[in-house]
């Protein structure tokens with residue numbers, strides 16, 4: 696039986712090609728599985744005003760939540776880099792807003808096997824005001 700997260704990983708890999716990264720030349724792709732079961736993808740979208748840059752993870756999460764999804768159950772992140780595409784601190788905080796503490800985060804990079812974590816491992820003791828609003 697095909698792992699239910701295999702498609703999520705495949706979609707993240709495809710999303711890498713949608714990156715807009717003329718400044719860093721780093722392409723990252725992400726895919727989230729939303730509460731409905733639907734998958735949303737995102738890529739890093741950079742800006743000449745660097746602070747306006749949006750990471751692939753947040754692109755995908757915001758796409759899902761702006762389509763009235765209730766929560767995110769898992770996320771896969773990868774990129775055209777020779778290291779694991781771990782989420783930055785801001786993205787981990789955004790994940791904590793919409794994902795349960797035991798939600799799965801998959802990371803990989805060029806020719807790297809996927810690693811699997813739970814959100815609570817990557818963001819322990821999170822600032823989590825709206826925890827009760829998350830689905831199961």
Ligand code: ZN
Nearest residue numbers: 750782783786
């Ligand atoms: Zn980020």
